Amino acid sequence: MAGxxxxxxxxxxxxxxxxxxxxxxxxxxxxxxxxxCWLTGYSQAQLDELIEPGNPVNLEEFFRDAPKMNIARSAITGSVCGVKLAEIEDPLMLEIRYLxxxxxxxxxxxxxxxxxxxLPASV
Structure with a gap:
């Protein structure tokens, strides 16, 4: 199946x-x-390199090579473009939709x- x-x-x-x-x-x-950076674990310097015009890193590579996807991203809920995040089965598409x-x-x-x-500091 093609991506x-x-x-x-x-x-x-x-x-x-x-x-x-x-x-x-x-x-x-x-x-x-x-x-x-919060979502992917990229440093600001790494992100600056990735956003340089002409950088060929595609979304698949961007998420695959992310230093450390934030574990708290599972708390992101709701819909994007009318599609509920909880219903997205493709892991890469889910990462894109989280962003x-x-x-x-x-x-x-x-x-x-x-x-x-x-969490607030008082919790």
């Missing part, structure tokens, strides 16, 4: 779309980068501690 065509999309080509989406809603590139959901939450103005699924 979905989005798997071969270069991350460096997708990233500007994420930037545009969050900046339209008055969020920042730094916040977007924080979300991506999409986090970007959506950022663009909607959700607080960073909620996006990053962190």
């Amino acid at each position: 979905h065509r989005i798997y071969k999309l270069a991350f460096s080509d997708l990233y500007p779309n994420y930037i545009h989406k969050v900046e339209r809603k008055e969020r920042t590139k730094a916040e977007l980068d924080e979300v991506i 999409d959901k986090l970007v959506d939450e950022l663009a909607k103005g959700k607080a960073m501690e909620k996006i990053l699924r962190t």
Whole structure:
């Protein structure tokens, strides 16, 4: 079975779309980068290299080579593009949709501690 065509999309080509989406809603590139690094375990320096225009690393490679996918990502729920995350069976598509959901939450103005699924200090 062939993979979905989005798997071969270069991350460096997708990233500007994420930037545009969050900046339209008055969020920042730094916040977007924080979300991506939280999810994948990439350092800021690694992410900067991956988003360089022309970098050929595609989404499949981006997630496959991620240093440490955040275990708390399983707490990401809801729907993306009308599809419930809990119903996505393909592991790679689920990772892509987790990132999409986090970007959506950022663009909607959700607080960073909620996006990053962190507990308040008093708990």
